[in-house]
Amino acid sequence: MASSRSERPNIIVIYADDLGYGDLGCYGATSIKTPNVDRLASRGTRFVNAHSPSATCTPSRYALLTGDYAWRASGTQILPGDAPALIRPGQFTLPHMLKNAGYATAIIGKWHLGLGDGKVDWNGEIAPGPRDVGFDYAFFMPATLDRVPTVLIENRRVVNLDPADPIRVDYRAKVGDEPTGAEHPDQLKFCADPEHSNTIVNGISRIGYMTGGKAALWKDEELTDQLLGKAIDFVAARKDSPFFLYFAMNEPHVPRAPHPRFVGTSGMGPRGDAIVQFDRAVGALMEKLEELGIADNTLVILSSDNGPILFDGYEDQAVELAGDHKPSGPYQSGKYSIYEGGTRVPMIACWPGHVREGHVSQALVDHVDIVASFAALVGQGLPQDSAVDSFDMSMPLLGRSERGREYVVEDTKLMVTTGTKVASSGARILALRSGDWKFIRGSVEPHEFHGNAIGTLPQDQLYNLARDPGERENLADKRPDLTRKLAGWLDKIEQAGRSRP
Numbered sequence: 188m189a190s191s192r193s194e195r196p197n198i199i200v201i202y203a204d205d206l207g208y209g210d211l212g213c214y215g216a217t218s219i220k221t222p223n224v225d226r227l228a229s230r231g232t233r234f235v236n237a238h239s240p241s242a243t244c245t246p247s248r249y250a251l252l253t254g255d256y257a258w259r260a261s262g263t264q265i266l267p268g269d270a271p272a273l274i275r276p277g278q279f280t281l282p283h284m285l286k287n288a289g290y291a292t293a294i295i296g297k298w299h300l301g302l303g304d305g306k307v308d309w310n311g312e313i314a315p316g317p318r319d320v321g322f323d324y325a326f327f328m329p330a331t332l333d334r335v336p337t338v339l340i341e342n343r344r345v346v347n348l349d350p351a352d353p354i355r356v357d358y359r360a361k362v363g364d365e366p367t368g369a370e371h372p373d374q375l376k377f378c379a380d381p382e383h384s385n386t387i388v389n390g391i392s393r394i395g396y397m398t399g400g401k402a403a404l405w406k407d408e409e410l411t412d413q414l415l416g417k418a419i420d421f422v423a424a425r426k427d428s429p430f431f432l433y434f435a436m437n438e439p440h441v442p443r444a445p446h447p448r449f450v451g452t453s454g455m456g457p458r459g460d461a462i463v464q465f466d467r468a469v470g471a472l473m474e475k476l477e478e479l480g481i482a483d484n485t486l487v488i489l490s491s492d493n494g495p496i497l498f499d500g501y502e503d504q505a506v507e508l509a510g511d512h513k514p515s516g517p518y519q520s521g522k523y524s525i526y527e528g529g530t531r532v533p534m535i536a537c538w539p540g541h542v543r544e545g546h547v548s549q550a551l552v553d554h555v556d557i558v559a560s561f562a563a564l565v566g567q568g569l570p571q572d573s574a575v576d577s578f579d580m581s582m583p584l585l586g587r588s589e590r591g592r593e594y595v596v597e598d599t600k601l602m603v604t605t606g607t608k609v610a611s612s613g614a615r616i617l618a619l620r621s622g623d624w625k626f627i628r629g630s631v632e633p634h635e636f637h638g639n640a641i642g643t644l645p646q647d648q649l650y651n652l653a654r655d656p657g658e659r660e661n662l663a664d665k666r667p668d669l670t671r672k673l674a675g676w677l678d679k680i681e682q683a684g685r686s687r688p
């Protein structure tokens with residue numbers, strides 16, 4: 188159990204999906220209104236140097252939940268919906284650590300870390316999964332909004348599954364008679380690229396093929412209300428003893444199909460409307476905490492798993508309607524990119540009376556630090572060989588210190604698998620950010636993916652982020668000594684197998 192000197196607030200991590208540094212009012216957005224998130228920021232501390240561990244989902248979530256940088260492990264690229272469980276039972280995790288400290292733990296929302304041992308039977312017990320790596324309760328989507336199977340799982344079973352209508356999933360070849368986007372574009376709410384043109388569910392074509400499970404299919408427009416309802420049920424049921432809720436929301440990941448009451452609210456089409464929906468859901472959850480009388484002993488962290496993207500496979504007018512909105516704020520590119528837009532994300536911490544109020548923190552922090560920081564907060568130790576990249580940033584997280592990390596390693600891995608097609612060799616692209624400087628290791632990976640700058644060049648890159656936040660002027664040739672020094676430092680961090688002392 189936790190030591191008597193430690194504090195044990197309830198903890199909620201709200202993890203948005205593809206929400207950018209510039210997408211919130213409190214980070215400078217003017218065309219999208221996010222009053223609820225802005226209020227959270229004004230009551231707590233807002234970070235301007237926070238990083239997601241990677242520029243895509245699976246590796247960021249892996250690092251968040253384990254405290255290990257994902258690039259140390261193999262198989263930590265964007266996973267298909269039928270991939271095996273990446274985090275193995277017995278592995279040290281954030282929810283395990285909090286369970287040991289007496290917390291009730293839950294994940295509600297996006298999982299995307301694989302399920303089962305290779306061949307998942309969607310009609311039976313689905314394990315290993317979140318329940319086997321530290322979560323007492325799980326209500327989740329297996330992968331992404333755009334990947335089959337488009338069903339929700341509660342603990343180890345698909346919700347509303349009719350045994351007479353079994354689910355089959357295939358990422359290589361069509362299964363069943365359900366129409367696909369490629370064959371029936373006339374049935375679609377919006378057109379999609381070839382990768383997103385497989386089985387149609389709810390008028391939206393997805394990545395991968397599925398058949399069956401009709402009664403279990405989610406309705407995109409209702410998903411957020413459904414997840415919010417589950418989140419509210421969980422906190423209400425657990426309000427009298429410490430709980431940890433990992434609320435992994437979907438906005439504004441593609442396909443963007445917000446509830447009709449949000450359609451048209453942003454003037455920016457479905458992407459903006461999805462951010463408004465996200466903001467309202469955050470507001471509703473915060474209101475519930477007040478109503479339950481637990482707002483003052485609940486630590487809320489809100490952030491995003493990677494940077495933003497406008498076009499990510501569906502013709503939903505995100506590009507056309509963006510106007511002068513800058514989803515990455517002052518930074519270059521976004522999701523998938525090794526430039527700052529890939530991993531510099533909004534992050535807010537709020538815990539009335541504990542987290543400094545109305546503060547903007549410059550501290551350099553990374554979601555990989557959350558495990559060690561929460562462990563320090565609740566009085567738990569870390570096993571020596573676990574959470575190997577997680578630093579105790581509890582003081583900066585509480586807004587009480589500006590002394591963050593000395594560096595972060597930024598990461599992207601551009602291995603996108605669609606059926607048998609793989610884009611790029613899937614090499615890992617790493618960068619080191621320390622102080623004003625950013626070093627990007629040279630790589631022969633493609634420089635572009637679907638029109639987005641990944642940031643790779645065959646040669647090394649060096650940027651001064653203080654003077655050049657947009658990473659436009661490569662100084663590697665002008666500052667060869669510094670470039671070499673940072674390159675050597677990154678090699679060492681990589682080769683050491685761990686970075687926590």
Ligand code: NG6
Nearest residue numbers: 243244245265331333382499500603
């Ligand atoms: C990519 C998908 C993209 C998105 C992403 C995962 C293609 C061409 N694109 O493979 O639409 O689903 O994976 O996003 O297939 S993430 O936020 O979960 O990392």
Ligand code: CA
Nearest residue numbers: 204205244492
């Ligand atoms: Ca994401």
